[in-house]
Amino acid sequence: MPVNVLFAATEERWHDYETPLRTALEEAGVTATLATDLPPEEVDYIVYAPNSDVQDFTPFTRCKAVLNLWAGVENIVGNPTLTQPLARMVDPSLTQGMVEWVTGHVLRHHLDIDFFLARQNGKWERYIPPIASERPVTILGMGELGTACGQALAALGFPVTGWSRSPKQIEGVTCLHGTEGLTRALARAQILVLLLPKTPETESTLDAAALDAMPEGAVVINPGRGPLIDDDALLAALDRGHIRHATLDVFREEPLPADHPYWAHPQVTVTPHIASETRPDTASRVIAENIRRGEEGEPFLHLVDRDQGY
Numbered sequence: 532m533p534v535n536v537l538f539a540a541t542e543e544r545w546h547d548y549e550t551p552l553r554t555a556l557e558e559a560g561v562t563a564t565l566a567t568d569l570p571p572e573e574v575d576y577i578v579y580a581p582n583s584d585v586q587d588f589t590p591f592t593r594c595k596a597v598l599n600l601w602a603g604v605e606n607i608v609g610n611p612t613l614t615q616p617l618a619r620m621v622d623p624s625l626t627q628g629m630v631e632w633v634t635g636h637v638l639r640h641h642l643d644i645d646f647f648l649a650r651q652n653g654k655w656e657r658y659i660p661p662i663a664s665e666r667p668v669t670i671l672g673m674g675e676l677g678t679a680c681g682q683a684l685a686a687l688g689f690p691v692t693g694w695s696r697s698p699k700q701i702e703g704v705t706c707l708h709g710t711e712g713l714t715r716a717l718a719r720a721q722i723l724v725l726l727l728p729k730t731p732e733t734e735s736t737l738d739a740a741a742l743d744a745m746p747e748g749a750v751v752i753n754p755g756r757g758p759l760i761d762d763d764a765l766l767a768a769l770d771r772g773h774i775r776h777a778t779l780d781v782f783r784e785e786p787l788p789a790d791h792p793y794w795a796h797p798q799v800t801v802t803p804h805i806a807s808e809t810r811p812d813t814a815s816r817v818i819a820e821n822i823r824r825g826e827e828g829e830p831f832l833h834l835v836d837r838d839q840g841y
């Protein structure tokens with residue numbers, strides 16, 4: 532009997548995913564009926580994007596798992612109708628994209644590339660940036676993405692501190708956790724990268740007190756989620772020069788409204804939530820593997836802890 536897989540995401544995503552998903556399911560040895568429309572009571576798995584039309588999971592009475600296409604699950608994890616296991620997306624290409632985006636923006640600020648871009652004026656003004664070992668970087672959130680970014684930065688020679696909810700040991704990274712760990716992690720953050728999920732606990736992690744705890748002239752890079760930052764506090768810290776620059780990819784409201792002060796601020800770089808994207812070929816293999824596991828009675832990969840919200 533084929534398993535019935537409902538693809539519940541936008542039409543554009545279906546266009547991107549239909550072929551890779553069919554190929555990946557076949558390669559995983561899963562015989563499946565894959566469609567964007569199936570009778571809910573016959574659906575075995577839902578491949579899901581939180582902006583799909585499916586918001587009530589009650590009719591999906593035999594569904595064994597909901598497989599999210601996105602790494603962030605804040606828009607589905609609290610859905611009271613969802614009783615099925617929920618897996619989030621962990622995609623090697625998404626991770627690689629984030630490593631490249633974070634490393635690129637860290638190096639921009641570390642090497643002060645903007646300084647030289649602004650001085651193409653015929654004057655031979657020498658200024659030697661420090662080397663990586665002299666530029667401590669802190670990453671808040673040491674999950675799939677934070678760990679990969681931390682290890683890449685450590686490999687370049689940056690002293691990397693990572694902060695997470697639970698204690699960790701990651702080669703090449705000083706790992707801290709808890710409230711006291713956060714203060715220590717911030718105090719050494721000449722460059723701070725936010726890779727926490729959005730949960731009630733992480734809301735405004737970077738507030739006025741946290742910004743004050745950072746060294747003078749530090750840089751903030753946020754590819755995590757907009758609500759991790761208290762925007763007014765960040766703007767105030769930028770205005771008084773305590774924070775040298777903020778590179779922001781995610782915002783409380785997206786698209787970022789055209790009149791938002793971030794757009795015009797000379798010390799802010801806005802990118803439109805492009806730090807990293809799930810890629811259909813590799814993500815389809817992750818989804819197919821989870822369906823294979825479900826069918827063979829093996830535990831699902833990348834399950835969300837509903838109580839923790841990520």
Ligand code: NAP
Nearest residue numbers: 602603672673674675676695696697728732754755806807
């Ligand atoms: P993940 O594997 O779930 O890792 C989350 C990390 O945050 C873990 O280290 C976790 O600690 C830590 N954490 C969670 N709550 C915490 C708290 N209250 N205090 C301290 N640490 C806490 O997630 P991921 O795959 O790395 O993704 C991280 C986030 O990146 C996603 O949730 C999403 O918002 C964002 N993202 C953005 C883009 C983009 O294009 N901008 C793309 C993909 C993802 P433990 O290790 O102790 O559990």
